[in-house]
Amino acid sequence: MSTVETADADSGGSLHQRILSDISEKILSGAWAPGHRIPFEHELTTEYNCSRMTVNKALSQLAKAGLIERRRRSGSFVRRPQSQAAVLELHDIRIEVEALGLLYRYERLEQLKRRSNAEDRALLGLSAAGSVLWIEGLHFAGERPFALEQRLINLSAVPEAGNEEFLEIAAGPWLIGRVPWSEAEHRIRAMAADEAIADALDIDPGAPCLVVERRTWSAEHPVTHVRFIYPAESHTLVARFTPSQG
Known part of the structure; x- marks a missing residue:
């Protein structure tokens, strides 16, 4: 032996x-x-x-x-920690991260107030030009990037957002606490990370990502369009529902 x-x-x-x-x-x-x-x-x-x-x-x-x-x-x-998020909820990413037992942190990457262009109006569903706020930020789980956030805010609906810097707090929780939303739309798709996204999320270019896009309205006024980009291996979306009644 x-x-x-x-x-x-x-x-x-x-x-x-x-x-x-x-x-x-x-x-x-x-x-x-x-x-x-x-x-x-x-x-x-x-x-x-x-x-x-x-x-x-x-x-x-x-x-x-x-x-x-x-x-x-x-x-x-x-393995990267994997979170689960309900498809039909306006969830706070901080809660997702903390549920994994990891320290949450937000970092603003870019912020710009501008006159809306055609793409902005299409994303927000605006019929006329106006002022918008563009914000790009990164959510962290521990030391690792967890999700890249790209957001447009309609300043006609939320003018006070133009005075905020959003350096350490994401715009999502800030908006939920100030603007009652009446309707939301989710779109979910997959994409391959380009160079910029790969660099932000610390993944390889071409790596699969899960993209969740959301638009919200207050009454009939478009409030925000946001795009969350997650490394595909770290995030799961869950929908729970009951049979329709007639």
Whole structure:
């Protein structure tokens, strides 16, 4: 019997638990961030002086628990946290992030007050030109970008928004607290990240993204159009409904 096999037998399964515990602790503490590559199986085999089977069993259990993602030929990586959001709700991204047990932070990237162009009017559903506010910001979950937000606000409906800087608070919660909305529209689609989006979200160009677009109205006045762009692997949309009554 080899030295490695003897070590495994004498451990009574403790090496398996030790590998599980060590890797889990590094992931949950944030020492290994989402996307971090786990040491290869042969590296862990050497580090723990155990069999390849013991390492494989531990990694398989971590993958089943949703902590790591195993990629054929590439190795194992810390999985990005995945959130769930209700399709028909005007949810706060802060709540999504905090539900994952991660620290939330918002960072404004760009803000511009301007006369609406044709594209702005089409997005907001405006029939005439007017002043709009364009904001681009980034929502973080821990140290990782969680969602890119691109928003237009109709300043004819919410003139006070033009005086806000939105440096550390996103416009969404601010609007919900000040403008009663009466109607909302959601559109959901997939897209491949271009260079700018990939750079903002710290993903590869061409990586799949989930895009949620929303328009809201107050009475009959368009208030805002917002586009949330998520790395596809980190977000799930959920709709719960009952049968229509007639």
